[in-house]
Amino acid sequence: MSDTGVQLKDVKKSFSVVDVIRGVDMEIKRGQFAVFVGPSGCGKSTLLRMIAGLEDTSAGKILIGDRDVTDVDPADRGVAMVFQSYALYPHLSVFENMAFSLRLAKRPKAEVKEKVHEAAQVLQLTEQLDKKPAQLSGGQRQRVAIGRAIVRAPEVFLFDEPLSNLDAELRVQMRLELARLHLKLGATMIYVTHDQVEAMTLADVIFVLQGGYVQQSGAPLDLYEDPSNRFVAGFIGSPSMNFFNATVVARADGRLTARLDGQPDQSFDIAMTTALEPGTPVTLGIRPEHLVVSEGEGMRVTVDVAEELGGVSYQHGTLEGGEAVIFQQIGARHGMHGTVQTILPQTDRIFVFSREGDRIR
Ligand SMILES: Nc1ncnc2c1ncn2[C@@H]1O[C@H](COP(=O)(O)OP(=O)(O)OP(=O)(O)O)[C@@H](O)[C@H]1O
Ligand SMILES: [Mg+2]
Numbered sequence: 001m002s003d004t005g006v007q008l009k010d011v012k013k014s015f016s017v018v019d020v021i022r023g024v025d026m027e028i029k030r031g032q033f034a035v036f037v038g039p040s041g042c043g044k045s046t047l048l049r050m051i052a053g054l055e056d057t058s059a060g061k062i063l064i065g066d067r068d069v070t071d072v073d074p075a076d077r078g079v080a081m082v083f084q085s086y087a088l089y090p091h092l093s094v095f096e097n098m099a100f101s102l103r104l105a106k107r108p109k110a111e112v113k114e115k116v117h118e119a120a121q122v123l124q125l126t127e128q129l130d131k132k133p134a135q136l137s138g139g140q141r142q143r144v145a146i147g148r149a150i151v152r153a154p155e156v157f158l159f160d161e162p163l164s165n166l167d168a169e170l171r172v173q174m175r176l177e178l179a180r181l182h183l184k185l186g187a188t189m190i191y192v193t194h195d196q197v198e199a200m201t202l203a204d205v206i207f208v209l210q211g212g213y214v215q216q217s218g219a220p221l222d223l224y225e226d227p228s229n230r231f232v233a234g235f236i237g238s239p240s241m242n243f244f245n246a247t248v249v250a251r252a253d254g255r256l257t258a259r260l261d262g263q264p265d266q267s268f269d270i271a272m273t274t275a276l277e278p279g280t281p282v283t284l285g286i287r288p289e290h291l292v293v294s295e296g297e298g299m300r301v302t303v304d305v306a307e308e309l310g311g312v313s314y315q316h317g318t319l320e321g322g323e324a325v326i327f328q329q330i331g332a333r334h335g336m337h338g339t340v341q342t343i344l345p346q347t348d349r350i351f352v353f354s355r356e357g358d359r360i361r
């Protein structure tokens with residue numbers, strides 16, 4: 001048995017004349033928890049549905065384990081999908097909802113009972129088996145939907161924003177339960193989410209999709225610390241990275257000096273391997289946590305909104321040149337809004353991008 005969970009080879013998808021997926025390659029190892037993120041409409045659900053076989057593949061190949069399943073029926077792919085909208089049968093009990101696919105496959109009664117009870121135990125649903133979906137909470141309903149997938153013992157679980165209908169507290173709880181479930185079952189899981197925290201905490205590997213391609217894939221912190229382009233840099237991390245237009249004004253061995261456009265007294269000395277000519281326009285990316293309040297020199301920010309979360313707060317404001325900026329403060333700092341603060345970037349944490357959005361190292 002190879003250690004491939006799911007593999008996509010130059011997969012494409014067009015709806016009539018619209019190319020949604022333009023060429024996606026990915027390899028998800030057996031047992032990995034993979035997360036797809038990307039802006040609304042970028043094709044996350046479409047890709048998941050293609051892996052499930054619910055959507056044709058316009059070009060390319062999809063492998064599950066060693067098997068080319070590109071043209072295999074959904075029921076024979078060894079995958080189970082969990083949707084955002086639970087999709088439970090309202091007139092059936094929890095037991096019958098979970099047993100549905102096994103009954104359809106004409107499994108023996110004793111086996112159906114055993115598998116449903118096993119799944120119910122994993123999901124703490126044993127007490128709910130006789131109830132109808134309407135008698136359950138949102139979290140319990142979502143667990144039934146997951147249970148329906150578990151009883152089929154799929155090789156691959158596919159989740160399309162399964163927690164997005166739940167309230168904040170329940171989401172946190174279900175997120176932990178999913179992490180435990182993954183550890184327990186050891187199955188390959190592919191998970192689509194809009195939620196940064198879910199992506200960062202659940203994923204072994206994140207795939208950032210945009211414009212029909214995978215922009216970057218890797219372990220969550222690798223994407224966070226080493227984004228390969230401006231899109232990924234801005235997409236991963238909440239609140240988002242700050243971007244400022246700047247111009248290279250000087251270079252030395254392994255370093256360059258970049259000056260913020262429109263702010264002649266704000267220049268930064270940045271370590272770089274690429275030698276950029278003075279005059280080159282660039283974009284500097286700085287995460288909110290790498291802008292620190294300074295007692296002396298620095299960039300002056302007029303703070304208009306302070307989001308105080310307890311342990312940290314996020315200060316939103318504008319620089320003298322008019323650019324929006326967000327910086328982080330550790331500890332409570334009441335009443336910063338309406339004030340002018342001076343901040344300085346940690347220059348070893350500044351990312352440099354071309355104006356086209358490519359990372360320059
Ligand atoms: N059956 C279809 N026919 C035509 N176009 C479709 C069809 N399904 C999806 N699309 C289009 O494909 C694109 C990708 O849709 P998809 O649902 O995969 O996006 P998504 O990344 O899941 O977005 P969201 O985050 O909003 O769920 C969209 O532009 C959508 O309009
Ligand atoms: Mg979607």
